Amino acid sequence: MRAPIATLLATLLLCVALPVAAQTRPPNLQPVPEPPPPPKGFELDPALEPQVTIIRRGTDTVEEHRIGGRLYMVKVTPAGGAPPYYMVDQQGDGTFTRQHPMDTGLRPPTWVIHRF
Secondary structure, X not given: OHHHHHHHHHHHHHHHHHHHHHHOOOOOOOOOOOOOOOOOOOOXXXXXXXXXXXXXXXXXXXXXXXXXXXXXXXXXXXXXXXXXXXXXXXXXXXXXXXXXXXXXXXXXXOOOOOOO
């Protein structure tokens, strides 16, 4: 009977001691140096950075994502804690398809074979 209590006590002490040991900093830490500038020809172009416009429509929040002035994605966050969904222009032709972050893309057939 004593062995399980001792094992439980040792486990509890270990669970308390590990986070304390993880918080101690090792000595002689040096700051991370600044990264070097990008090589010639690889500089960032501000025109290619995405622009995000946030619009409130009623109780919904709509985020419009653009690159170079072209709308490529819209994120809609409904009010009331409903999960957000995305409208994405896959082909670049202005046709948006709805995508849900939890959607796996699996569509089982739902044909009706026989009704009783």
